[in-house]
Amino acid sequence: MLNLLLIFVLQVVYIALNTLRIVFVVKNIMTLASLLGFLEMLVYVFGLGIVLNNPTLLGMIIYALGFAAGIYVGGYIEQKLAIGYITVSVNIPNKNYELIECLRNEGFGVTVFNGEGRDSIRYHLKILAKRSREEVLLKLIDDHEPRAFIISYEPRKFKGGFLLKVMKKRMKKQQTY
CATH class of the missing domain: 1.20.1270 (Substrate Binding Domain Of Dnak; Chain:A; Domain 2)
Known part of the structure; x- marks a missing residue:
């Protein structure tokens, strides 16, 4: 046994x-x-x-x-x-400034695009985040924009941008302690 x-x-x-x-x-x-x-x-x-x-x-x-x-x-x-990063694409019917500001205040880099939908102009948010923060991100989006259409995927490589600048600053701070 x-x-x-x-x-x-x-x-x-x-x-x-x-x-x-x-x-x-x-x-x-x-x-x-x-x-x-x-x-x-x-x-x-x-x-x-x-x-x-x-x-x-x-x-x-x-x-x-x-x-x-x-x-x-x-x-x-x-x-x-939850190793790595995710890219989240969010389509919303209106430019939800409250959502965008909330996400940025939570440390998420958000890029906003205008897009032409079938019936009207829609807004597209592109967000890069650590996978470990995916649930937090999705909850914030759902709380502020329950009708959002969301696609999440894992990028293989990326270079530059807001998130990498923030990460480099944090690494320098940790090295000085």
């Missing part, structure tokens, strides 16, 4: 590490991805060795259940880490 529990736990850890390693590779954080890959393979070989040492149907089912649970755990951890 202890072997079955160990197989399950090792599979959960292995797949969670696998999920995180893939995320770090995609985000180009290669040193951490390599370290996770090393740990991932240690856990994998150890767990597979236990399963192959005493191959039973129940052991293989537990191995597969651990795999499924590991996907869930790895995804959950990745969402909590």
Whole structure:
């Protein structure tokens, strides 16, 4: 029975590490991805060795259940880490100055565009934010403009702009402490 529990736990850890390693590779954080890959393979070989040492149907089912649970755990951890940035495009029917000012006061960089919709002029807000602040951003938008049409996606690369200037200033302040 202890072997079955160990197989399950090792599979959960292995797949969670696998999920995180893939995320770090995609985000180009290669040193951490390599370290996770090393740990991932240690856990994998150890767990597979236990399963192959005493191959039973129940052991293989537990191995597969651990795999499924590991996907869930790895995804959950990745969402909590919220590494990287998001770009949020918001379409609103009116130029909502209160929303725009609120977002800027909360530290979000907001660029406003005019656009021609089917029936009228619409306003398009383009916002770059840390993924860890996505829920805060979406709540502010919903509180001020419940009819907003929102699309959120992850940019691969960016350069310059308001957010990077703010981040550089914060990094300099932290280095002086």
